[in-house]
Amino acid sequence: MAEVAYYTKEGLENLKKELHELKTTGRTNISKAIAEARDKGDLSENAEYDAAKEAQGLHEAKIAKMGEMLANARLLDESKLDTSKVLALSIVKIRNVKNGGVMSYQLVSENEADLKSGKISVASPIAKGLLGKKVGETIEITVPAGKMEFEIMEISR
Structure with a gap:
């Protein structure tokens, strides 16, 4: 199944x-x-x-x-989802702590993922690291290039 x-x-x-x-x-x-x-x-x-x-x-x-x-x-009915923490379909604005770069991603299903339009799969390393986190939290995520540290700046729908 x-x-x-x-x-x-x-x-x-x-x-x-x-x-x-x-x-x-x-x-x-x-x-x-x-x-x-x-x-x-x-x-x-x-x-x-x-x-x-x-x-x-x-x-x-x-x-x-x-x-x-x-x-x-x-x-998913986006209007009923909690915006206090990162969930599937959340739009998350994050800042790379090391270089100060700011990025915004929407966490979507694997089939909808399209990096050019800012949509990343919930199964990706970055999305997995973000899931369940709240605004202001700093997290360390292991990506293929090594460990990266991000600060969650904003969560929206």
């Missing part, structure tokens, strides 16, 4: 859209590729047909995996 994952409303909608796209347009495109390859003659020696069938298998496996993810997805 897969693990339950918590999503923002936006993240859950994106997951549903992607799954719908795979089931509709994706399947149609794969069917066309198989039909084109089948029209090229003897299937026993048709590498294009074999490749299209393999692509179909991978595509169906991806649909099954995403369907399972969706079945185990839970929507």
